[in-house]
Structures are given as structure tokens and as C-alpha cells.
Amino acid sequence: NAGVTQTPKFQVLKTGQSMTLQCAQDMNHEYMSWYRQDPGMGLRLIHYSVGAGITDQGEVPNGYNVSRSTTEDFPLRLLSAAPSQTSVYFCASSQFGSALQYFGPGTRLTVT
């Protein structure tokens, strides 16, 4: 099993550009989440999903969109990138009924 995979690993965007961060898992996990990691702030939840077709906002959802059309994939869309969105983004998944999350390797995003 590949576990949780994320692409790209690195990305540089200009302010105002849009892009999609990809996340996929092959463990048949129901729950998937997106976090951002900033220095001194730990990980903060952006959006999460408890199953295909169901998504909800986390702590810092503004400027991001998600959808979950399949169990495996959970893409994160930046609508109009801003320098404040410079961060490391992690995707995670977990089984139904469990809070134990498995993380992807992360995407390092810089917005200039």
C-alpha cells in the first residue's frame, strides 16, 4: 500500500493564481482531512470529509475549497492564492470511528 500520497511536493504561485493540491489514499479510509502547518502554530485543520460527497469546514477554511467525489481522493483548491497561504499542507486519513490519522508527506507552497 502507498498509504497517503500528495502531489506536488513543492509549488510556487504568484498572488491571485489558483491551483489544486492532490491527495489520495489507498487504505479505504472514510475520513480525510487537510491541515496547514505554520511555524509555532502546529497543524490547523482546513477542511475535512467523513465520506464521499460529505465535506465540512475546519478551523481555517477561508480561501480553500474541497470536494470528495470518491473515497480515495480529496483535492484541496486554492481559489486565489495569497501570501498568507504560504505554508506546508498535509493531507491525512483515518478509519471510521478512529481519530488515529495517517499523514501524507506534505506539499510546501510558497505564494509570492
Place this chain on the structure above:
Amino acid sequence: SQELEQSPQSLIVQEGKNLTINCTSSKTLYGLYWYKQKYGEGLIFLMMLQKGGEEKSHEKITAKLDEKKQQSSLHITASQPSHAGIYLCGAGRSGGTSYGKLTFGQGTILTVHP
């Protein structure tokens, strides 16, 4: 203030020394998860504690949960350079759709000098 506070925020130790990292919650804990992150990489799950008084060990790392104090500690014995990285604690919340979401502390950066 943060829901989960870790202390210290950073730690520099000499190889062979013991160290402790603490994680204190301002809310009721329903499970406490410890992760380690090497620089530039993803999070690796270390241990999960679910009951008050529970203690788990893996190699030279021991984690304990004090439910009454809403606190967990992570202790490393005889530290090695391979222990260096960022340690994060994550707290689960009560069931239902709270599953799949963890609230994290700000992380503790550990440096181990050979």
C-alpha cells in the same frame, strides 16, 4: 490561547541525556496522539493513549496520560541524534463526526547534539 499547549517549545540536549516533553489540554481529552516529524517530511505516528494512567513505551520513548490533569508527557531515555525532529501531540474529541479531526499542539523542536 491554544487548546493544546506543548512545553518546551524547543529543546537542545546532548546525546545520551534524558528529556521530557509535556502536552496540556484546556479541554477534556478523548485520546492523546503523539507524532514525530523530521524536517521536511510528514508526520509519523508514535503512540496513542486513551485511558487515564495509561503508559506506553516504544524503544526508548515512553508516553503517559494523566487524565485528571488533562496532560500527557513524552519521555526519551538516553537520547540519540535519530530522535531529533519536531514532536507534536494531537487530541481527539468526542465521537460522531469529531472522528477524523485532531487538534494539535504547536510542536516541540528537539535537537540532539552528538
